[in-house]
Structure formats: C-alpha cells, structure tokens
Amino acid sequence: MADDVYEGDRIEITVGAPAHGGHCVARLDGPHGRVVFVRHALPGERVTAEITEIHRSYLRADAVEIHEPSPDRVAAPCAFAHPGGCGGCDLQHVSAEAQLDWKTAVVREQLSRLAHIPDEDQEQFFVRVEPLPGGLLGWRTRIRYAVDAADRAGLLQHRSHQVVDVDRCLIAHPAIQELDLLARTWPASSSLQVTASGAGDVVVLERPAVPSDGPGAVSGSGSVSGSGVSDVSGVFGASGDDDLAEAPASGLVHLAGPTTVTETVGDRSWSLRPESFWQVHPAAAATLTDAVLTMLDPRPGEISWDLYGGAGLFAAALATRTGARTTIVESSPPGVAAARTGLADLPTVEVVEAKVETALTRRRITAPVDLVVLDPPRAGAGPRVVRDVIAAAPRAVAYVACDPAALARDLATFRKAGWRVAELRAFDCFPMTQHVECVALLLPH
DSSP states (O other), X not given: OGGGOOTTOEEEEEOOOEETTXXXXXXXXXXXXXXXXXXXXXXXXXXXXXXXEEOSXXXXXEEEEEXXXXXXXXXXXXXXXXXXXXXXXXXXXXXXXXXXXXXXHHHHHHHHHTSOOOHHHHTTTOOOOEEXXXXXXXOBXXXXXXXXXXXXXXXXXXXXXXXXXXXXXXXXXHHHHTSSGGGSBOTTEEEEEEEEOTTSOEEEEEEESSXXXXXXXXXXXXXXXXXXXXXXXXXXXXXXXXXXOOOOSOSOEEEESOSSEEEEETTEEEEXXXXXXXXXXXXXXXXXXXXXXXXXXXXXXXXXXXXXXXXXHHHHHHHHHHOSOEEEEXXXXXXXXXHHHHTTTOTTEEEEEXXXXXXXXXXXXXXXXXXXXXXXXXXXXXXXXXXXXXXTOOSEEEEEESOHHHHHHHHHHHHHTTEEEEEEEEEEXXXXXXXXXXXXXXXXX
C-alpha cells in the first residue's frame, strides 16, 4: 500500500506516541510499515490523515477527521489552528496537562534515543516538564508577521512560505494583539517584527520588500495604532531570524516605539535593541536563571564562563554570587552591547565578542574555570565546543537548551567523556507549541 500513496491521498490510521517536531508517529500497514508523522492528532486516536509530503523513508500527514478522539483532545481556541491553517501552534488541540505529558515524553525519547540514557536512569534526574505562570495564551512577547502578495500581514503555514491571513494571534502578548498591524496593508514590506517588553515597551520593525540604497534611506510607512505605540519615523536597524534571535545590523526599518526596550530580572534591568535576543515568555528569564543558580550552587571566589551569553542574563547572576571573574562570550554585536552596558557595574565581568568555538580554540578565554553555562542556539553547542569545555575541567556545567534533540546529542558527547547528567529540569516556555526549554546539570565522575 505504501508504494501507492500520493500527496493529497487520505488514509485511515491509528496514531502512536508523540515525537520531536509537533507530530505523532503512525505506521502504514501495521507495526513494520512505513512511518507517517501526523500533525493535529493525539496518541491513540483513530484518524483520517491527508498526506502532505512524501519522502523515501517516511510520510508527513495532517489529521483531517477524528474517528476515535483522545480524552485529552480539546477544541482549539484559535480559529486558524487547523490543517492548512497557521503553523505557529502545534498543540492547540491538546489539553493543558496533556501538553506537559506530550513534551515530557518527547524529552525522554530524545534522551533515550540520542543521549543513550535508559528510561530507568532518567528517573534519577528528570521527572516532568514544568508549567510557567500565566496560562497558555497571551505570552509571546516577540513575533514576526510575514506579508503576502496581497500586502496583508499574517503567519506562515507549517513547513511553508504560504501566508495565512489571520485577524489575531492568541499566543501573542496582549499589547501586540491590540495593534492594528493585521488590519492594514503593507505594500512596501516583506515582514513585520514586533516586540512587547516586560517594561511595557512596544516596538514595530518592518523589513522592506525592496532593498534601499543604504541606512537612513527609508523612513517608516505610517503610524501604528495600539496601546503604548507612537508614530516614530524609522531608520534602518537590524534583521532578525524566525525566532527573533540576534541578527546583522541591516535590513529593518523602525516604524514605531522606542529604539531600545527594557527587560528586568530580579533587581537588574537590561536596555536592549528590540531585535536582540531575549526569552519570549515573560517568566522564562527568571525561571531559567533560578534553575541555573540552584543547579550550579555558585560559591564565593569561583570563576565562571557564560558561553553564548547574550545580554549576560546568567553571568550577572553568577558574578553577583561569586564576586569573581565571570566571562561572557557572545558573537552578536547587539548582545555584546547590551551585556557591556547592563553589567557595567560588575567589575569582575568581562565580555568577549567572538564565536564560542573561536574563543575556546584561539584561547580568547582560558582555564582555570569552575562553572560553565552553555546556552547555545537551537542547533546546540556541538562536539567541538563540548570537548573544549570538558578540557577546561570545570566543577560543573549548566546546559540550557531550547531543542531537546540538540541537547541530547551534546549530552552524549559529555557522557562519552565520562561526565554524568546529575539533574535535568524542563520548562514549558512555549505553550501551545511543540517547543520546550531544558536545563541540565553535568558533573564529572
């Protein structure tokens, strides 16, 4: 049967366990058949699935009819969270508790399959994904809207450049939802990027559809209505990626709001360019900082590295505890600038502007070091960086990861070198989506 399946065909199938990527695993023609990754389904459901992609060893599909629904299935609050609709949320059809179960199962499966840690060993250091305060909706403080051929802003379909015309994104921060961006046309734009900071700053950036002749050549295309947003004439800023992470300083027009935003954790505030990286959930930065500090238990006089340090979130907490030399390594100029400004009152902190692998191999930073925080991008740190960290012989490493597969691969490298995972906590920093944030404590044997 599998050889005769074509894109657009519909098949009736029983869905299995969730897998990394926001789908469940099923098989055509029994337990040894071809793998089908099914979105919009839940484990145990009998569904009709429409084939969306055909690959040599697997298929992708959307559940379009639910014949035997799971008790964990709920009605999606968003009208655009359905097959062929917006691809931003993977789990709107899943109850709140079941979303935590789903993500827990995915983390465990990645640790077992890629880090080679048996389930019984995982019981010693990992229990369950923890929710963050604030509920499932209205949490996302940074968002990008794509602009379609009709000049309307919207969100992308799953694994597609097709723009879905939406009237509201329910996981966006309320201050973002109040803006009139989705009710207007944007003939000069290819995308819009919006930031709502914890201090109440709201900033709108536009990426022009046609490149300009240079910085300052294009001004904002009009006022933006909404709470906390004023009409601001734009100049070229910086371009972010799909997750609004750090990006080169060119390509964006500043449409509205202040030129910097303020984020605060504890008694410390950072002034950031709006396209700079910061955790998108309002409670995430403080939650992750607390986890890192609890795991590392920094002691007075201990030397620390904060690798992929961004604005210095973890470095600030470590330096305050240890009172000793703390080095941030960050390659993005906006992150470096934010760290140098935000941590200027901490004389023991040094900010090194470099890629982490370069700083380690070219001895921009050198041992001895007691504590290391690794907070790499989605692809992970990689074997080279992990081996260099191990060679520095720290007392402990806290690994902060936004992708459980990348984390598991790097944990395998640590374990092969004789290190052990002493603790792992996972947090639902991205409700309604398949993403999960983990913090792992690694110790030498």
